[in-house]
Amino acid sequence: MTTRHTTNDRAKLPNLRRMDMNALLTFDALMKTRSATAAAALLHKTQPAISRELARLRRTLDDPLLVVTKGRFTPTERALELHAVVRDALDRIEHALSPPEDFDPAGATGTVNIGTGAHIELLLGAPLLQRLRAAAPGLVVRFQSVHGDFIPDDLDAERMDIAIGLFSEVPRRFHSMRLFPDRRVCLLSAAHPMARRKRLSLDDLERIKWFAFAQMYGRPTNFDRLLKPRHRDLAFSAYLSGFGITPYVLLETDYATTLPACVAEVHRRHFPLATIELPEPLRDIEFSMVWSKRQHTSPLHTWVRSEILRVLEEKTGAAIPGNSPPRRR
Structure with missing residues (x-):
């Protein structure tokens, strides 16, 4: 039996017909690596070949897709939306082509x-x-x-x-x-002058020396968002380089910090530390x-x-x- 293809059949998936699998694989590699050089290495292609395929994708989709920022590709909103769909489709194709097997860790x-x-x-x-x-x-x-x-x-x-x-x-x-x-709590040394307090008020926040962590420096925090409508502030006067030294700094200073209660309890099992309930706006997480x-x-x-x-x-x-x-x- 001969199968006849009508004009309507050929008109189906018009956008997909303008693409090929290699273009989609190149787009996926560029989104993963944010680098034409790294994408070329990943796909075993030359960098000029990757650049040509990216140029074709830009023309086809009428979007820059990836723009250079500080020497690295940054995806556009269109690229982010498209990649989520393309990556899922590629995975489904790969899964369909793979032999079925049960998982054994x-x-x-x-x-x-x-x-x-x-x-x-x-x-x-x-x-x-x-x-x-x-x-x-x-x-x-x-x-x-x-x-x-x-x-x-x-x-x-x-x-x-x-x-x-x-x-x-x-x-x-x-x-x-x-x-x-969970809930956020104030964590401090058991020898801190306020360690016997059960709960902090909004006014108390300004009377405590707080530390946070280096990656938070200069950035708006959840505390800013929660306290701004109340015209309050939780000001950090120190920023630590990493989480691991938290209990040691607390033990040797009169600083305090905020942590999820489940994490604070882990510290308390190993160090003489105390927790205090935070004001309601900062508590629930x-x-x-x-x-x-x-x-x-x-x-x-x-x-x-x-x-x-x-x-x-x-x-x-x-x-x-x-x-x-x-x-x-």
Whole structure:
């Protein structure tokens, strides 16, 4: 039987017909690396070939897609929207072409990059490493810091697979899950003059010397956003280079800092520190986990996310919905 193709058939998918798979793969590589040189190395092509394909994409889509800022490509809004769809489509094609198999963590290899904010690595890190090492000894786990509110660049560029922290807004191109509610507390030395206080008032905030962390210097904070309508301020007079020295600075000074209560309790188990409740506007927080659409159906990353949820359930006592592991051999 001869199949006849009508004009209507040929007219279907007109935009896709202007593309080819190589152009989409080049676009994906450029979005990952933000560099024509790195994209060329990733795809085993020459840099001029990558530049030519980018020029064709720009003409076809009538958008610059990637613009040079300080020697590095920065994606346009159109590129970010398009990449989320293209990356998902490429993954689906790759998955469809791959032979089906059950997931066995014992044979897992590679590196999983986990971004952690709000000191949550202190609560999560050790027990998660123990679980992953026992079940997937060939897997490398790399923790990275997530500073402040959610910044999507590392997920977009696949430098990070999962991000966990206090995120007020998450772009719709990512998957996210609410983990557990918590509260911010004031953490200070048990010998601090105010250590016996149960709760701080808004006026008390201005009577305490506070420190924060270097990546927050010069940036608006959640405290600014929450206190500005009340004409109040939580001023930091010192910025530490990293989270690890927090308890040591507290023990030897009359400074204080703010931390999630679940993290502050970890410090208190090991150091003579005290916590004080913060004023209501600063108190309530909620941890979330965010990941890219590309990793959403990956058996490995689905399993890692389920292990993260199990650790957090054990550590916080919170029942986290949607915690079901992938099928295993």
